[in-house]
Amino acid sequence: MSYLVNGEELETDEQGYLLAPDYREEVVHAIAAAEGIALTQGHWAIVNYLRDQYREHGHTPNFRNMLKEMGAVLPGCDSKMLYDLCPLGPAKQGAKLAGLPQPLGKGGY
Numbered sequence: 001m002s003y004l005v006n007g008e009e010l011e012t013d014e015q016g017y018l019l020a021p022d023y024r025e026e027v028v029h030a031i032a033a034a035e036g037i038a039l040t041q042g043h044w045a046i047v048n049y050l051r052d053q054y055r056e057h058g059h060t061p062n063f064r065n066m067l068k069e070m071g072a073v074l075p076g077c078d079s080k081m082l083y084d085l086c087p088l089g090p091a092k093q094g095a096k097l098a099g100l101p102q103p104l105g106k107g108g109y
Contacts, residue, residue: 001016003018003030003031004030005022005026005027010027011022015096016034017095017096017100017102019101020100021054023099028043028047028097028098030095031062031096031097032097035093035096035097036050037097040085042074042104043097044083045070045073045074045100046082046090046094047099048073048084049096050094050098051098054098061091062091063082063089063090066090066094067079084102
């Protein structure tokens, strides 16, 4: 599987996660279309949060930490809201949408 963005083919693993992070907005649109997701302001809050975390820590947080910290980013955020936005798992599907490599392991930080 791969995504085509502005004529460039982006390499992915077998589950559709990019092998290297790509922070372009067009990448989010291409992945969202492949996932069948109509992007909303909530999706962009998740994308921006996960990208910031990846840049700062070199990986994305697990769901528990994501839930705790997203309340400051997205008012009224709870687990139901996050799963409504990313039904296949906010931490994993959110990372895919953000154009980040697949989060591995359960630990996180």
